[in-house]
Amino acid sequence: MFENPVAEPSVMVACDLDRTLIYSANAMKLDAPDHDAPSMVVSEVYGGVPLSFMTRAAEGLLGDLVREAMFVPVTTRTKEQFHRVRIPGRGRGYAVTTNGAVLLHNGGPDREWGDHIRQTVEAHCAPLTEVLDHLAGAGAVEAILRVRSAEDVFVYSIVNREDLSPQYLENLTGWCHERGWSTSLQGRKLYCVPSPVTKESAVAEIRRRMPVDILVAAGDSKLDAGILELADRAIRPSHGELEQMAYKRDHLSVTSRSGILAGEEILHFALAHAGAAAKV
Incomplete structure (x- = not known):
């Protein structure tokens, strides 16, 4: 369906940004x-x-x-929010923003991928306006600011x-699921995503490719669970939504530290696997 370019890296590290790195x-x-x-x-x-x-x-x-592997930032941030981030490797190779709706290559959006996502959402999901109205319309709750x-x-x-009551979250999750959407609560942000x-x-x-x-x-959140499942080796910090869910898998490691120091542990983990692959 899409172009299949050739590149050298044998190890790809797909990493969430906020509360992970x-x-x-x-x-x-x-x-x-x-x-x-x-x-x-900073x-x-x-x-x-x-x-x-x-x-x-x-x-x-x-x-x-x-320098050792193909590093791919993967974030729920929009393109604009992602472009504010200054970390090694940003703007080079691939990056994923907008929770997967946007695929960037060397800083520019992949139009073919964007068209594919838009067509899929239109075919299988309720329109965004319906979800916006449900959250902010007549049935809005005071906990949503x-x-x-x-x-x-x-x-x-x-x-x-x-x-924000657990019952409201449960009802919202069910309402969204019926319309082809999913939910995730991260800190003070509640996401509803096709x-x-x-x-x-x-x-x-x-x-x-x-x-x-x-x-x-x-990754640390429910929205990251899919890339952790997809991976050959995975790690999550001992904080965040997945920690609250007690999320575990056989190929998944959990950091011993939480907060910003977990970021160091995650990078040591990724480097160890990149180095091991290079020796094979």
């Missing part, structure tokens, strides 16, 4: 005394304000990884977690 100040989980905090670098600036970070050690490890659409592909809401729009579908397409022998994947 990069962290906001509220997600760092720094429990040690301030004078023992790791040295950090990974994202928004409105002139530093927004996301990684440890200096993690930045060095990622620099090593992009703001509702936004991402590139006219999916919907995300800023919520008050304390006031079921065909997945990170794993985009990663599988990259793997179809490239001569990849081993796929390593990392």
Whole structure:
């Protein structure tokens, strides 16, 4: 269905960004005394304000990884939000944004993939306007503070977690499922996404195009579970939505640390598998 170019890497590392590699100040989980905090670098600036970070050690490890393997950032962020991120390897090779709806190659969108996703969603899912109206219309609940659409592909809401009842989430998940959509709650963001729009579908397409022998994947949320399932080797941090779900698989490792220090552990894991493959 799509062009099948040839490239050299035998190991592909598909890695989520937020709360996996990069962290906001509220997600760092720094429990040690301030004078023992790791040295950090800014990974994202928004409105002139530093927004996301990684440890200096993690930045060095990622620099090593992009030289050893094919590194593919995989994020729910929109293209615009992704372009704010400054990490080693960004803008080179493939990247997945908008939860899989957008496939970037050397910084530019793959139009053929975008057309494929749009046609699939139109054929199998309720329109985005119906979901927006359900969340923000007459039946809206006070716990949902703001509702936004991402590139006219999916919907995300800023919520008050304390006031968001489990019953509402259960009902919303069932309502979305009947209409070909799925849900995910990550921190203060509640996502409603068309079921065909997945990170794993985009990663599988990259793997179809490239001569990849081993796929390593990392992620922390329910929206990352698909790439973890697809991978030959996988790792998740010991925090986040998958941790709350007690998500386990035979080929899946879990970091011993949580928060920003888990990012270092994830990169050590990926580098170990990239190095092992190089010796085969």
